[in-house]
Structure formats: structure tokens, C-alpha cells
Amino acid sequence: MSSSTHARLRQEAIAFFEAEVSASVRSELAELGAEFVPRFHRKMGEAGWIGLQWPEAYGGRAQGHVAGAILQEEAALAGAPVLASNINAIIGSTLIVHAAEELKRRVLPRLISGETVLCLGYSEPEAGSDLASLRSRAERSGDGWVINGAKTWTSLAHVADHMFCLARTNPDAPRHRGLTMFLVPMADVAVEPIWTLGDFRTNATFLDGIEVDDRDRVGPVDHGWDVVMTALDFERAGTARVGEAKRLLSQCFLAARSRGGFSAVERDRTAELWSQVLVVESLAYEVARRQEAGEPVTKMSSIAKVAGTELVQRVALAVMEMLGSDALLSRGAPGAVADGEVEVAYRNAVRYTVTAGTNEIQRNIIAQRGLGLPRSS
Structure with missing residues (x-):
């Protein structure tokens, strides 16, 4: 994209945030403490901002990663509650790289519209900075998987529809292998709040016999480390x-x-x-x-x-x-x-x-x- 196109996009974003980040949105943002306001997230979807950088084939606007960076900067400058759309962008961009075509076509449009909210399920009580030591297990069960374990710092878990969850599928493999990424439904995942020093709500989550269809596996079995590294590159x-x-x-x-x-x-x-x-x-x-x-x-x-x-x-x-x-x-x-x-x-x-x-x-x-x-x- 040209610099003039990026400049027009920036002005479009500024105008959107000036119109939509109202006093009531700011009040709700402060009261809820999770950097998430449901109606604002839906507005982001309706306006086509979620998935801005993704290909048109999946419902995106095909504007590229620089355009996504412009949007992210202007959202922060406006004080907009965009944690959910940022997480959707991180995970969606990772799905485009690693997920099966069926999964991309099923999930990405719902992320773009704002209908689906995701959370990140990486860190655990005993595995944070040393992520490869995580203990959550995913075991084969018929045509799917059963996941048991606990995740922490799972921001937006209390409102999310699915968790982007890294679990160990092969305990005999080297630490950085034997991990697999899944999109886990949140309906039966237990969630407890954790409040940070900055009045931000994150969560502890507990997966007890959670069933996951193999269609919701992201990337090959035992290659989840590659998937999470891609996601972290987008996040950082x-x-x-x-x-x-x-x-x-x-x-x-x-x-x-x-x-x-x-x-x-x-x-x-x-x-x-x-x-x-x-x-x-x-x-x-x-x-x-x-x-x-x-x-x-x-x-x-x-x-x-x-x-x-x-x-x-x-x-x-x-x-x-x-x-x-x-x-x-x-x-x-x-x-x-x-x-x-x-x-x-x-x-x-x-x-x-x-x-x-x-x-x-x-x-x-x-x-x-x-x-x-x-x-x-």
C-alpha cells in the first residue's frame, strides 16, 4: 500500500474513534476493568476494523500489517477498548499461517464480525516464562481430544467463546515438541478473576475433561510450538x-x-x-x-x-x-x-x-x- 493510502486509512481510523469512543464507553471501560466493552467491539466488527489486514477471501480488507499497526496505534492514542479485537487479530493472523483451510473459513468471518471473542491460553501456574514446561494435557478420544489442566493470566476468558490453548500431546517428546495448539470452547471451562495492580481483570482458568473436536486443532499434532511462536511475534x-x-x-x-x-x-x-x-x-x-x-x-x-x-x-x-x-x-x-x-x-x-x-x-x-x-x- 502507498503512503497516501496509509494516510487516508489513519484519518478514517481517527474519525471512527472520535465518533465511537464516547463518554459512556469510557465509563463502561473503567467500570468493567477488562479493556473490553461488548457494544464497542461489535462496532469495530461492523466497521470492518477487525481483520483489517487479512485477505478478502476470509472476509478481511486485505490492507496488510502496516495498516493493522496504524489502527492499533490510533486506537491506543484514542484510549479505545480494543483488547478483544487485538487478540482476535493476533490469533486470526496466526490461523492464516498455520490452520487448515476449513478452520480458517469457519472461524475468521466470525472474528471479523465481532461475533466471536477469543482469549489466549498459554501461561500456567507453573509455566510462564518457561512456557515449554507447561503441563496441560490433550489426549486422544475418538475423533477428538480431551484437555485437562490450568491456565493463568487468561485475559477475557470470562467473556470469550474460545481459548487459543497450547497443550502437551506427547509427553515423551522433547519439551518444545510434543505440544499442540487448539481452539477450545469456553462453555465448560471454569474461570476465576485475578485483579492486577492496575485494576485490570485477568483470569485463572481450569480445564477439566474439556472435549475438543480435531477440526479445532491449529497446525499439525506436536507442532504447537511453531504456532505459538508465530502468535507471539504478532503480539510483541x-x-x-x-x-x-x-x-x-x-x-x-x-x-x-x-x-x-x-x-x-x-x-x-x-x-x-x-x-x-x-x-x-x-x-x-x-x-x-x-x-x-x-x-x-x-x-x-x-x-x-x-x-x-x-x-x-x-x-x-x-x-x-x-x-x-x-x-x-x-x-x-x-x-x-x-x-x-x-x-x-x-x-x-x-x-x-x-x-x-x-x-x-x-x-x-x-x-x-x-x-x-x-x-x-
């Missing part, structure tokens, strides 16, 4: 953190202007932060361009994930320090900056360095696969 490479950093700085600018502006030191600090935003933005879009070209991006997506998540932490801390005590006020408190959004963002920022693989693990990937350094003994 996004531009959402760029949009969030820009939103925080914009809120800081508005608050400072109402107080008479920045001091010279604060101007220098915000200029430095804005330059960092532009660097991370360039990196994130380069990853999207390489994905669009079909190039491997594992190393670069890890770099982008570390850079973006730690940028948001630095920006949130700087905004809190520059705006002082008013930035500590919560939603509804008189004088709260951006109605308390800044202090929530500050508490929430640490979560991003943990999700999609901790930043410590990302640094290992960068060192080993990017720089060719040996594993530590």
Missing part, C-alpha cells in the same frame, strides 16, 4: 505502546498548559521522551513492514516489545513526576488529571513488561538469536 510487534505513550504525553501537555506551561527542565524532559517515542514508533512500523513482506521477525519483535513497554513505563513515571500530586488522584476525584487515567496508566505500565513473555526473556532472545551469544551456564 504491535504499536499499541507507541499510541499509549503519545496519549500520556498529550494528557501531560494539556494539564501543564492549564497551569501555565512547563519549566525549562520539563520542556527538555518531554522533548527527550517524545524523541524516544518516535524511535520506538519507527522500530514498530519496521517490524510490521517486514511481517507484511513475509520476513521472519522474532528478533525484531522482541526488541520492539522491550522498547515499547519500557518506554510506556518511563513516560508514565515522568508524567506523574511532572504533574505532581494531582496525577495521583483517582477517577472521580476533584482535580484528577484526565479523570484519573494517568495514575491508572502508571500502575498498569508494569504489566506490559510481563505479558507476551517477560522482558527478561526477550533480552535472552535478543542476545542468543540476534547477537549470537551463548546461553548462560
Whole structure:
């Protein structure tokens, strides 16, 4: 796509979010705490934003991964509740790479319309950063599978229709083999809430004899590691953190202007932060361009994930320090900056360095696969 087409798409996205991210949507977003507002998600589907980058053959708009990155950035800049559409985009893009044709044609249109909501079932109580040590088991049963195990940090599990679930199918195979990915129906999966430091609801989920049709297997048996690595590349490479950093700085600018502006030191600090935003933005879009070209991006997506998540932490801390005590006020408190959004963002920022693989693990990937350094003994 040309730069002019991308510019028009960006303006289309800005107009959509300005019209649809209403005060009632923001209120519902704050109250529910899961970054999900059902009616807004359906609006995203109706407007054709979910699956923006997917082929027309599956109901998408065939706009490519750079267009998807533009949408993600503008959604974050607008403060839109797009976790469900982002997860659908991650999983849908992975299905296009790995799933059987029948599964793609059955599932992707429902993701695009917003009818189906998905959640990610990777981490477990005893397997997070060391994902290959997971213990959930999938065993053959007739024409399907029976899954037993537990997953944690399963965001949106309480509203999801299916879980993108990684389970062990061959306990005798090497750790990174013997895993298989499934789309698991959530109807009989037990869900318990977990509330994070940032007032975000994620979940613990328990799979007890859950039956899955073999048609809902994603990729070959015992090759689930390849599938989850593709999904993680899509998840880590996004531009959402760029949009969030820009939103925080914009809120800081508005608050400072109402107080008479920045001091010279604060101007220098915000200029430095804005330059960092532009660097991370360039990196994130380069990853999207390489994905669009079909190039491997594992190393670069890890770099982008570390850079973006730690940028948001630095920006949130700087905004809190520059705006002082008013930035500590919560939603509804008189004088709260951006109605308390800044202090929530500050508490929430640490979560991003943990999700999609901790930043410590990302640094290992960068060192080993990017720089060719040996594993530590």
C-alpha cells in the first residue's frame, strides 16, 4: 500500500474513534476493568476494523500489517477498548499461517464480525516464562481430544467463546515438541478473576475433561510450538505502546498548559521522551513492514516489545513526576488529571513488561538469536 493510502486509512481510523469512543464507553471501560466493552467491539466488527489486514477471501480488507499497526496505534492514542479485537487479530493472523483451510473459513468471518471473542491460553501456574514446561494435557478420544489442566493470566476468558490453548500431546517428546495448539470452547471451562495492580481483570482458568473436536486443532499434532511462536511475534510487534505513550504525553501537555506551561527542565524532559517515542514508533512500523513482506521477525519483535513497554513505563513515571500530586488522584476525584487515567496508566505500565513473555526473556532472545551469544551456564 502507498503512503497516501496509509494516510487516508489513519484519518478514517481517527474519525471512527472520535465518533465511537464516547463518554459512556469510557465509563463502561473503567467500570468493567477488562479493556473490553461488548457494544464497542461489535462496532469495530461492523466497521470492518477487525481483520483489517487479512485477505478478502476470509472476509478481511486485505490492507496488510502496516495498516493493522496504524489502527492499533490510533486506537491506543484514542484510549479505545480494543483488547478483544487485538487478540482476535493476533490469533486470526496466526490461523492464516498455520490452520487448515476449513478452520480458517469457519472461524475468521466470525472474528471479523465481532461475533466471536477469543482469549489466549498459554501461561500456567507453573509455566510462564518457561512456557515449554507447561503441563496441560490433550489426549486422544475418538475423533477428538480431551484437555485437562490450568491456565493463568487468561485475559477475557470470562467473556470469550474460545481459548487459543497450547497443550502437551506427547509427553515423551522433547519439551518444545510434543505440544499442540487448539481452539477450545469456553462453555465448560471454569474461570476465576485475578485483579492486577492496575485494576485490570485477568483470569485463572481450569480445564477439566474439556472435549475438543480435531477440526479445532491449529497446525499439525506436536507442532504447537511453531504456532505459538508465530502468535507471539504478532503480539510483541504491535504499536499499541507507541499510541499509549503519545496519549500520556498529550494528557501531560494539556494539564501543564492549564497551569501555565512547563519549566525549562520539563520542556527538555518531554522533548527527550517524545524523541524516544518516535524511535520506538519507527522500530514498530519496521517490524510490521517486514511481517507484511513475509520476513521472519522474532528478533525484531522482541526488541520492539522491550522498547515499547519500557518506554510506556518511563513516560508514565515522568508524567506523574511532572504533574505532581494531582496525577495521583483517582477517577472521580476533584482535580484528577484526565479523570484519573494517568495514575491508572502508571500502575498498569508494569504489566506490559510481563505479558507476551517477560522482558527478561526477550533480552535472552535478543542476545542468543540476534547477537549470537551463548546461553548462560
